[in-house]
Amino acid sequence: MKQESFDTSSSLAFPVPGKRYRLMAGLLEHAGIHLDGRAPWDMRMHAADVPDRVFAEGSLGLGESYMDGDWDAERLDEFFARLLRAELDEKVRPLNMLLHVLGARILNRQTRRRAWRVGEQHYDLGNEFYAAMLDPRMTYTCGYWKDARDLAAAQEAKLDLICRKLELKPGMRLLDIGCGWGSLLGFAAERYGVSGVGVTISREQAEFARERYARLPLEFRLQDYRDVDERFDRVASVGMFEHVGRKNFRTFMQVVRRALMPDGLAVLHTIGKNSRRGATDPWIDRYIFPNGDLPSIGQIGDAVDDLFVVEDLHNFGSDYDRTLMAWHDNFERAWSRFADRLGERFHRMWRYYLLSCAGAFRARDIQLWQWVLSPAGVVGGYRSPR
Numbered sequence: 001m002k003q004e005s006f007d008t009s010s011s012l013a014f015p016v017p018g019k020r021y022r023l024m025a026g027l028l029e030h031a032g033i034h035l036d037g038r039a040p041w042d043m044r045m046h047a048a049d050v051p052d053r054v055f056a057e058g059s060l061g062l063g064e065s066y067m068d069g070d071w072d073a074e075r076l077d078e079f080f081a082r083l084l085r086a087e088l089d090e091k092v093r094p095l096n097m098l099l100h101v102l103g104a105r106i107l108n109r110q111t112r113r114r115a116w117r118v119g120e121q122h123y124d125l126g127n128e129f130y131a132a133m134l135d136p137r138m139t140y141t142c143g144y145w146k147d148a149r150d151l152a153a154a155q156e157a158k159l160d161l162i163c164r165k166l167e168l169k170p171g172m173r174l175l176d177i178g179c180g181w182g183s184l185l186g187f188a189a190e191r192y193g194v195s196g197v198g199v200t201i202s203r204e205q206a207e208f209a210r211e212r213y214a215r216l217p218l219e220f221r222l223q224d225y226r227d228v229d230e231r232f233d234r235v236a237s238v239g240m241f242e243h244v245g246r247k248n249f250r251t252f253m254q255v256v257r258r259a260l261m262p263d264g265l266a267v268l269h270t271i272g273k274n275s276r277r278g279a280t281d282p283w284i285d286r287y288i289f290p291n292g293d294l295p296s297i298g299q300i301g302d303a304v305d306d307l308f309v310v311e312d313l314h315n316f317g318s319d320y321d322r323t324l325m326a327w328h329d330n331f332e333r334a335w336s337r338f339a340d341r342l343g344e345r346f347h348r349m350w351r352y353y354l355l356s357c358a359g360a361f362r363a364r365d366i367q368l369w370q371w372v373l374s375p376a377g378v379v380g381g382y383r384s385p386r
Contacts, residue, residue: 020051031086033079040075041082047071059089063283063356067348076352077325080359127208130181132334133327138181138208141239141269142320142368146386151326154319159187162236164385165312165372166265168192172233175199175259177225177252178240182209182218189216197232199223226251228259234267235260241270245293249303257307260375266308268371271320272296288353294366308373312384317367324358 025035034042047070053061065071073079083089127138134140135155143154144161162184168174170193176185179198182205188194195217200206201224209220225240235256244252256266276296279285285292295303297313304310331354335347360366372384 020055024051024054027088028083031082031088033082041073041078043071043073043079045071058282060282060286063287063349063352066352067287067345069344069348076355077321077328077358077362080356081362082359084360084363084365125204127181127204129338132337133331137183137187139183140180142271142316143323143326144316145319145322146316151323151330154323154326155183156187159184160191161385162238162267162269162370163188163192165267165370166234166236168194168234170194173197175228175232175235177228177235177237177256178243179205179209179220180239181205182213182220184236184238185209185218185220186213186216189213189218194234197221199225199228225255228255230259231261232259233261233264235264236267236269238267238269239271241268242292242294243289244295245291246295246299249295249299253303253307256373257375262375264375265311265378266373268300268369268373270295270300270369270371271317272300272367272369274365274367284353287349297369300369300371304373308375309377310371311374311378311382312370312372314370314372314384314386315367316370317361317364320368321358321361324354324361328354328358 021035028035028043032041033039036042036044047065047068050065050070053065053070055061057064130138130140135143135152137152137155137159139155139159142158143151144158145154146157148154148157166174168188172192172194174185174188174194174196176182176196176198179185179200180202182198185196185198186209188196196219198209198218198220200209200220200222203222206220206222209218213220225244237256241249241252256268260266271294273294273296276298280289280292280294301310328351331350339347361368372382374382
């Protein structure tokens with residue numbers, strides 16, 4: 001029988017399998033992370049099988065072992081920023097990850113039937129929960145921090161930026177695909193005098209938006225975007241394209257083109273990845289955004305080919321780091337209100353979600369883009385506000 005080795009230099013109070021522990025420690029050192037070190041971003045293990053789970057299941061094993069309380073890092077956001085800057089995620093590629101990537105390439109995981117799952121699992125957690133984490137307008141997308149000092153100001157600045165990019169004028173009709181809790185339509189109606197329609201696959205969001213904006217000329221529908229079949233002066237989609245899926249990117253753009261007046265403008269606000277290879281992280285896919293699929297610039301380019309002129313492309317992905325850290329601060333302050341209902345495993349899951357994503361944006365591993373599209377090109381050229 002093979003004898004387990006003991007790492008006497010570690011603060012661990014249990015035996016660890018020497019080979020995988022040393023291999024994991026060596027990989028992390030390339031990122032400036034030490035196992036059981038003293039830096040805030042160092043990984044402190046509480047269970048001996050963490051390296052086994054990581055090498056067997058990759059990011060899924062890393063995330064699930066954190067949810068189980070088997071390891072911690074005081075600054076989880078910085079742990080992930082360092083890990084991703086060193087591209088350690090590319091060095092651990094277990095079979096389940098390869099199968100996950102292959103499935104994303106072959107299957108349509110965002111069919112009409114499957115599209116509703118993310119609304120039920122993620123967005124229908126409860127409006128009270130999201131109200132505690134988000135800004136007063138309930139805007140669950142990246143804020144624009146150029147001149148903002150707090151989350152509320154950053155979100156209003158982002159909403160106003162979209163309205164200015166759309167060149168909204170009183171009397172126009174705006175379609176918001178994936179409208180969330182109605183923040184963009186509410187802001188646009190109040191500040192720019194437009195009417196509009198929002199579509200969402202979350203029952204909680206639709207009911208909230210209908211009640212909050214009942215006094216405004218707005219309609220909120222529980223509807224798949226593929227069923228929209230009417231014309232609008234302007235179209236926006238803010239933080240929804242990540243749920244469309246590569247098999248449907250072209251269909252989405254055809255829907256936008258069909259819905260847009262010939263002289264209209266559309267804004268697409270989406271998280272994106274740096275390469276068309278790969279798929280959504282398996283842990284994020286299982287626990288946070290089922291069937292999600294981040295697009296690349298090339299994939300969006302393919303989807304708009306012969307449908308739109310790309311008038312502007314704006315990347316402010318580093319602002320998402322600050323937005324996520326603000327959401328995390330709000331979440332932790334409010335957690336005592338939800339602890340009994342949701343439990344400590346959810347607490348660790350949600351913290352891992354917010355802080356790992358903050359680290360990913362800090363490492364510039366993922367981006368945030370705003371695209372401005374027109375059907376035939378703006379006569380005389382388009383001048384985008386910043």
